[in-house]
Structure formats: C-alpha cells, structure tokens
Amino acid sequence: MDRYGTFKEMVGSAAERFKEIGKKETVRVISHLDADGITSCSILVRMLSSNSMRYSVSTVQQLTEEGIGQLAKEPYKVIVFSDLGSGMIPAIRQSIPDRTVFIIDHHELSEETAAPNIVHLNPHLCGIDGGSEISGAGVAYLFSRELSAAAGRMAHIALIGAIGDIQEGAEGFQLLNREILEEAIRQGSIKKERGLRLFGAQTRAIHKALEYCTDPYIPGISGSESGSIAFLHQLGINPQKEDGTWKKIIDLSAEELQRLTTGVIMRRLGEKKPEDVLGNIYLLTGEEQGSPLRDAKEFCTLLNACGRMNKASLGIGACLGDRRTKLKAIRHLEDYRKAIVSALKWFETSRGSQAVVEGEGFVIINAKDQVLPTMIGTLASILSKSRHVKDGSYILSLARNLDHTTKVSIRLAGVESNGEIDLRNIVALLADPVGGSAGGHQFAAGAIIATEKEEEFLALAQDVLSKKGMEEVIRN
Ligand SMILES: [Mn+2]
Numbered sequence: 001m002d003r004y005g006t007f008k009e010m011v012g013s014a015a016e017r018f019k020e021i022g023k024k025e026t027v028r029v030i031s032h033l034d035a036d037g038i039t040s041c042s043i044l045v046r047m048l049s050s051n052s053m054r055y056s057v058s059t060v061q062q063l064t065e066e067g068i069g070q071l072a073k074e075p076y077k078v079i080v081f082s083d084l085g086s087g088m089i090p091a092i093r094q095s096i097p098d099r100t101v102f103i104i105d106h107h108e109l110s111e112e113t114a115a116p117n118i119v120h121l122n123p124h125l126c127g128i129d130g131g132s133e134i135s136g137a138g139v140a141y142l143f144s145r146e147l148s149a150a151a152g153r154m155a156h157i158a159l160i161g162a163i164g165d166i167q168e169g170a171e172g173f174q175l176l177n178r179e180i181l182e183e184a185i186r187q188g189s190i191k192k193e194r195g196l197r198l199f200g201a202q203t204r205a206i207h208k209a210l211e212y213c214t215d216p217y218i219p220g221i222s223g224s225e226s227g228s229i230a231f232l233h234q235l236g237i238n239p240q241k242e243d244g245t246w247k248k249i250i251d252l253s254a255e256e257l258q259r260l261t262t263g264v265i266m267r268r269l270g271e272k273k274p275e276d277v278l279g280n281i282y283l284l285t286g287e288e289q290g291s292p293l294r295d296a297k298e299f300c301t302l303l304n305a306c307g308r309m310n311k312a313s314l315g316i317g318a319c320l321g322d323r324r325t326k327l328k329a330i331r332h333l334e335d336y337r338k339a340i341v342s343a344l345k346w347f348e349t350s351r352g353s354q355a356v357v358e359g360e361g362f363v364i365i366n367a368k369d370q371v372l373p374t375m376i377g378t379l380a381s382i383l384s385k386s387r388h389v390k391d392g393s394y395i396l397s398l399a400r401n402l403d404h405t406t407k408v409s410i411r412l413a414g415v416e417s418n419g420e421i422d423l424r425n426i427v428a429l430l431a432d433p434v435g436g437s438a439g440g441h442q443f444a445a446g447a448i449i450a451t452e453k454e455e456e457f458l459a460l461a462q463d464v465l466s467k468k469g470m471e472e473v474i475r476n
Pocket of ligand 1: 036037083106135136137165
C-alpha cells in the first residue's frame with residue numbers, strides 16, 4: 001500500500017475510535033484561530049451536531065503548555081485538537097493523560113508522535129507533506145465525512161482552509177487538496193475559473209483592487225490610486241458606473257475584462273513572469289455575486305479577520321452557512337480593516353520613537369499594548385510588502401497578550417523572498433535563549449515569549465539582526 005492508502009486507513013481507524021465515544025459526552029474542541037483552524041472547526045462542529053453530540057469550542061492563536069494545563073481543570077473527558085496539537089504531544093501526555101484526545105492536524109511533527117490516550121491523525125505520519133498537500137481543514141474533512149454525511153458536503157469549506165494556509169501554488173492544488181477540490185466541484189459547491197488574479201473582484205472598486213495588488217506587482221499601478229485610475233482610462237474602461245459609483249471587476253463585460261487582463265500583462269512585460277496575473281478563481285456557488293463570501297480567497301480573508309478580531313465564532317457560523325452570522329461576520333470585516341489602518345497609523349507616528357528601531361537591514365517594532373497581538377503579524381506582513389521598509393530587511397514585531405506573554409512575528413521585506421532564508425530558524429534563535437516557543441513557516445514565523453523577557457529578547461534581536469542585516473547587505 002502506498003502512503004495515501006496508509007493515510008486513508010489511518011483516517012478510517014481514527015473515525016472508528018471516535019465512534020466509541022458515548023453520545024452523552026460533551027466534546028471539547030480546541031482549534032487554531034486562523035482561516036484553516038476556523039474552517040477545520042466548523043467541519044468538526046457540523047459532524048458533532050449532525051450526530052446530536054454536544055460540544056464546547058475554543059480557538060487559540062497558539063497551543064501552549066499553560067493552555068493544555070487549563071484543560072486539565074475542565075471536566076471534559078474527550079478533547080479534540082484541530083489544526084494544532086501535533087507539536088505538543090509531551091505536554092498533552094503529561095497534563096491530560098486521563099482524557100481521550102484526538103489530534104487532527106497537518107503541522108510538522110515533533111519527536112514524540114504517540115501516547116496511549118491520543119489518537120493522532122496527521123498526514124506527516126504517513127510521509128505526506130501537510131505543508132502543501134492538505135490543510136488542517138482537509139484532514140478534519142476526511143475524518144468528519146466518515147462520521148457524518150452533512151460534514152461530507154463541506155469539501156468547499158476544507159478548500160478555503162487550504163487557501164488560508166497558502167497551499168494553492170502556481171500549479172493549483174496538489175494531490176489530496178486536488179481530490180478535495182474535485183469533490184467540491186462534483187458536489188456543486190465550487191466553480192473553478194481561470195482569470196485575472198486580483199484580490200477583491202467581488203467587493204472592491206477596480207481601481208482599488210489594482211492599487212492594492214502587490215502580488216502580482218504591476219509597475220506604476222500597485223500602490224498608486226491615480227496610476228490605477230489613469231490606467232483604466234487608457235484601456236477605455238470607465239471606472240465608474242452611470243450612477244457615479246465605482247465599478248467592481250464583476251461589473252465588467254467579458255470584453256472589458258479581456259482588455260484589462262491584456263493591459264495588466266502588457267504593463268508587466270519587464271517583470272519575470274508577465275503572465276503571472278492569471279490564476280485560478282474559486283467561486284462558491286451558494287453565495288451571492290458581490291458578497292465577500294463568493295470568492296474563496298475573499299471568504300478566507302473574512303475568516304482571518306474574524307479570528308484576529310477575536311470573533312472566530314462568527315467565522316465558524318459563516319462556514320456553517322448561518323445567514324445572520326454571515327452578515328455579522330461581514331460587518332466585522334469592516335472593523336478589521338479599521339484595525340489595520342490604525343495599526344499602520346500607529347507605526348507611522350511611532351517611527352523615530354523607542355517603539356520602532358530601524359537599523360541597516362532590519363526594523364524592530366515593539367507595540368506593547370498599542371496593537372492587538374492578533375494583528376501584529378498582519379502589520380509586519382503589510383509592511384513587508386510596502387515601501388515603508390527596504391527590500392531584504394527583517395521586520396520583527398512584538399505585541400502583548402493579556403496573559404503576560406508577548407507575541408513576536410518576523411517577516412522579510414520584499415515581493416520576491418529569498419529562498420535561502422528560513423525565518424522559522426531565525427525566530428527560534430532569538431526566542432530559545434529567553435525560554436520562548438517558536439513556530440511558523442519559512443516566510444512567516446513567530447514566537448511567544450514571557451513579557452518580562454521582552455528587553456532581553458530585544459537586545460539579542462538587535463544584535464543578531466544587525467549582523468544578519470549586514471551580511472545580506474554585503475552579499476547583495
Ligand atoms: Mn493549518
């Protein structure tokens with residue numbers, strides 16, 4: 001049997017183990033609070049509710065030893081970790097050895113992968129890459145559909161999780177994700193189209209979608225509202241409707257859309273891959289045209305926004321198709337945009353103060369409690385794609401959680417990231433000496449440290465990043 005066969009068997013036996021749980025048991029679900037975690041959680045919730053099982057759900061930014069310790073004080077006998085947990089098996093084994101634990105995850109494994117009270121479901125256990133082939137939501141979907149026909153109709157939600165974890169590459173979805181996509185298309189919940197890869201086709205004015213488009217980068221247009229409007233006029237596309245409101249991409253005629261696509265490619269002729277503007281568009285057939293839930297990528301942004309604004313429950317409700325919750329979630333997207341704008345404003349006004357240290361090849365931002373800890377990574381990501389920070393610079397940002405810990409994020413500025421640099425290693429190098437825990441990916445990593453260690457951490461960071469920054473400068 002190949003590794004996919006082994007994985008399918010593993011899914012099947014995890015589901016069998018789940019069937020052994022008494023129907024009277026309340027299942028405690030702990031999920032990650034990003035888009036993948038929220039979609040994972042919603043699929044599990046549908047599975048539980050369709051089996052008339054009770055549940056209690058929380059979403060967390062990171063699973064910590066303290067968090068697991070808290071679960072020991074709760075009365076629940078069955079705990080499901082979703083889109084997290086695989087790296088925390090020693091703590092789970094030590095703190096909650098008397099509970100039945102399901103880990104439904106796709107993150108990298110740590111040394112320990114098994115314990116007597118844990119049912120561990122993770123594609124890495126079978127040699128399948130959970131980084132690119134399947135997301136947490138995908139694993140939750142494969143598991144849940146064994147237990148519930150209703151959850152089996154959520155392939156499109158699983159795919160939104162994969163998009164959230166940036167698993168769709170230039171070649172589209174691969175392997176297990178591709179199977180889930182095909183399933184969603186068969187179920188009629190998703191329509192796949194090929195078209196202009198511009199975020200916000202459903203909801204943004206065209207000139208705004210063009211202005212905010214940094215990937216793909218469009219010279220003279222990315223970052224420039226006036227450039228975007230002039231460009232549309234050059235192409236003979238009136239950016240406004242007759243009533244004076246702005247047109248969205250979905251308002252264009254097929255012929256206008258073709259003209260826009262060609263125009264964007266022409267503008268990018270000097271770039272490495274001018275045709276990179278074309279990509280797959282995934283439309284949720286059950287959502288209205290023009291809704292932020294219509295395009296899977298916009299849906300994903302909405303879920304991330306819910307998570308970061310501490311309203312993951314709205315995101316879960318939106319995935320479950322509850323109409324009123326959807327509308328509330330959409331309203332929260334507005335709050336999220338405002339929070340981003342205020343974080344950026346805070347950054348602008350804090351430059352030159354102690355809160356923002358700028359050196360050769362690095363920027364260190366210590367927001368303390370001025371920026372939400374759930375927003376600090378987003379701030380760093382936006383800065384990494386903006387003209388505020390020189391390409392190739394490290395952006396390290398800190399903001400405080402309520403529990404006397406500090407959230408750290410690190411990004412590398414520039415549209416084209418350097419494949420040699422692994423930010424996960426760098427953040428571990430900084431967090432380990434102060435007893436912090438690091439995680440993340442090559443291009444976006446983070447850590448949690450004790451707030452009382454902030455100063456020590458910052459001194460070390462400044463030292464390490466200034467040396468690294470210099471190295472890069474010399475190499476370039
Ligand atoms: Mn995930």
